Amino acid sequence: MQIASRLTVAVHVLVCIELFKPDHKITSDFLASSVNANPVVIRRLLQQLKAAGIVRVLRGTGGADTARPASEITLLDIYRAVECVEGGELFHFHENPNPLCPVGKHIHTVLGGRLAQIQRELEHAMEAVTIQDILADMQAQIGQ
């Protein structure tokens, strides 16, 4: 299956924050208009990012900001913050294989180890990209 669009929306939001915070107050309405989504969806996303220590959100007066420099926010940080997968497992196992069959009995142990290694490699690749990198690419694109 696919990784839900929450990751790309979260990156979109963080890039907007970094790019526009000198000129605009960053409200959920403002972000929702750029993403083209419902403000409530953005607020929920911001809550997840806030719980992970990635952003700060001001309640009464309104406005969101990053909680640390863009160069210290990796795609893996964001992925872990917004993809609320049970146990952080990328691959989903079929439940209840037949324990009377030797394959059914051991498939989880055997395949699980291999899939965990593959997931580690994916996470390693995600860790190598920061919001700062995306921001630089974005500014280059806008400059053209």
Next chain:
Amino acid sequence: MQIASRLTVAVHVLVCIELFKPDHKITSDFLASSVNANPVVIRRLLQQLKAAGIVRVLRGTGGADTARPASEITLLDIYRAVECVEGGELFHFHENPNPLCPVGKHIHTVLGGRLAQIQRELEHAMEAVTIQDILADMQAQIGQ
């Protein structure tokens, strides 16, 4: 999100075929009993694997077998066979970002390139594991 369990079921099925084909006729009922799923689900899965040239299925008399050696079937082959994702894209983009916002206008181009690279690394990791590897692990487990 998660990757659907079809990948793990497919691996389970292929390991069963390799392990039991000397002693049993491999029917969808036999496989369904080990996986603990409905035979129709297994048949649909076998159709996908067959379309990818991974297995052969005999119609009248019944029975499935691998179409090539286990050492030449990688997790990536299986993943591509059973995960019918549009364009094979692991990461799912939010549709319709606001083109009037510079971030909305360029997010797909900018982020897409980075995500494609990450996906390539995932696929590289999946390509490194074959059914033969899983089978060896399985036999070691069973031997204990």
Next chain:
DNA sequence: TTTTGATGTAACTATTGACATTACAACAAC
């Protein structure tokens, strides 16, 4: 040639997860 046992596939249902939407209480600054 008929029987047998399996596959291939359509149709329908149930379940789940993501997301949209509405509504409103809680809150901070003016």
Next chain:
DNA sequence: GTTGTTGTAATGTCAATAGTTACATCAAAA
């Protein structure tokens, strides 16, 4: 207090996955 915003619950919609039933199709054996 007024105002504009966030935090969050409740509900609806949609797509994907998978379970289930039913049956036509098929190949081989009797």
